[in-house]
Amino acid sequence: MTKANGKxxxxxxxxxxxxxxxxxxxxxxxxxxxxxxxxxRGKRGDTIWIKVQLPDGGTWxxxxxxxxxxxxxxxxxxxxxTWEEAVSQLNSLQDRADNNMPLEDDPIPxxxxxxxxxxxxxxxxxxxxxxxxxxxxxxxxxxxxxTRIDRIKPSDIERWVAKSIERxxxxxxxxxxxxxxxxxxxxxxxxxxxxxxxxTKISPITGLQARQRxxxxxxxxxxxxxxxxxxxxxxxxxIFALHSGMRRGELQSMQWNNxxxxxxxxxxxxxxxxKSGKPRSIICTKSMIEVLDRQVDRRVVGDxxxxxxxxxxxxxxxxxxxxxxxxxxxxFHDLRRTNATQAAASGVDLRTLAARIGHTDxxxxxxxxxxxxxxxxxEAAGKIQDTFDRLTSNVVPxxxxx
Numbered sequence: 593m594t595k596a597n598g599k600x601x602x603x604x605x606x607x608x609x610x611x612x613x614x615x616x617x618x619x620x621x622x623x624x625x626x627x628x629x630x631x632x633r634g635k636r637g638d639t640i641w642i643k644v645q646l647p648d649g650g651t652w653x654x655x656x657x658x659x660x661x662x663x664x665x666x667x668x669x670x671x672x673x674t675w676e677e678a679v680s681q682l683n684s685l686q687d688r689a690d691n692n693m694p695l696e697d698d699p700i701p702x703x704x705x706x707x708x709x710x711x712x713x714x715x716x717x718x719x720x721x722x723x724x725x726x727x728x729x730x731x732x733x734x735x736x737x738x739t740r741i742d743r744i745k746p747s748d749i750e751r752w753v754a755k756s757i758e759r760x761x762x763x764x765x766x767x768x769x770x771x772x773x774x775x776x777x778x779x780x781x782x783x784x785x786x787x788x789x790x791x792t793k794i795s796p797i798t799g800l801q802a803r804q805r806x807x808x809x810x811x812x813x814x815x816x817x818x819x820x821x822x823x824x825x826x827x828x829x830x831i832f833a834l835h836s837g838m839r840r841g842e843l844q845s846m847q848w849n850n851x852x853x854x855x856x857x858x859x860x861x862x863x864x865x866x867k868s869g870k871p872r873s874i875i876c877t878k879s880m881i882e883v884l885d886r887q888v889d890r891r892v893v894g895d896x897x898x899x900x901x902x903x904x905x906x907x908x909x910x911x912x913x914x915x916x917x918x919x920x921x922x923x924f925h926d927l928r929r930t931n932a933t934q935a936a937a938s939g940v941d942l943r944t945l946a947a948r949i950g951h952t953d954x955x956x957x958x959x960x961x962x963x964x965x966x967x968x969x970x971e972a973a974g975k976i977q978d979t980f981d982r983l984t985s986n987v988v989p990x991x992x993x994x
Contacts, residue, residue, distance in 0.1 A: 750795060
């Protein structure tokens with residue numbers, strides 16, 4: 593699309609376009625057209641456009657046009673599109689429009705459609721599909737659902753991140769949602785719908801300091817007392833969590849076939865499905881075995897879980913117990929953090945502790961659990977039992993609110 597001056601064989605009917613190009617300002621808000629082929633000049637380069645008349649209306653790149661309007665379609669940079677290609681593309685699309693045919697054979701999907709399809713395909717292999725579904729249903733789809741995936745910009749994602757944190761969602765939770773968004777958009781990139789992943793272009797999320805809250809001895813005793821008042825099984829769950837370091841989801845899904853017996857008569861928890869994707873085993877402390885013995889009497893016919901409690905009931909009873917204990921600032925994961933911190937303080941070496949609680953990265957363990965220190969799982973279980981016996985003996989809990 594160079595100037596026609598001096599060009600042999602340049603068709604006369606293109607001269608108007610050449611003159612139009614020469615008269616264009618260096619920066620333009622909209623293209624200028626000659627015979628429905630246009631140019632737009634800008635700092636980032638010149639682009640070529642065509643204007644397709646839509647007598648019956650139509651859709652292009654997710655935008656719907658009413659009958660009688662025209663779709664302005666960018667073909668690319670001026671340096672990469674010849675005049676003949678522009679004319680050919682215009683004629684092809686105009687022929688489709690005149691015959692009431694869709695302009696695009698394979699329109700780029702909206703985010704909501706791609707995300708739903710992505711989750712269906714990943715359901716069997718995703719580590720935490722229920723959590724991902726919450727990310728989609730509650731946060732991502734309401735924000736990006738009606739947007740075509742190729743029109744999601746890094747600035748759109750950054751605005752959503754900022755609003756999420758303003759709504760007092762924790763930075764770490766927002767980062768996990770960004771990771772979900774990143775995976776969905778990477779899938780679209782792999783399938784050829786994107787040229788780059790906008791979620792990888794955003795500024796780092798600040799305020800991601802690792803939470804360091806763990807319970808002191810008086811708080812442990814007080815929480816157990818209040819939990820026992822709410823439901824005896826709740827205090828047993830708390831004891832099991834404190835001694836095992838298991839995650840809430842692992843405790844909720846733990847079944848009796850996950851409990852094994854050791855040659856010395858001890859018990860071991862065998863977890864096959866974990867957050868890290870790797871199986872692990874946890875030697876039971878004496879208190880854990882006592883909890884298991886009590887849970888045998890609480891078994892529910894047709895439910896093979898060790899703690900056959902619905903997630904809603906579990907959450908409500910936990911909230912009530914911690915409120916009654918005046919411990920509103922703790923969450924259930926702090927029991928896991930308390931286990932790791934106290935185990936490390938009692939002399940359990942970091943590598944053994946990492947294997948016991950299911951951390952594959954020692955640096956990550958040091959970041960999230962305040963301690964350090966060196967033997968095997970049996971010794972670890974014994975030390976953990978001794979530690980909590982020592983912590984909770986001779987402690988007189990304060991009354992809530994005192």
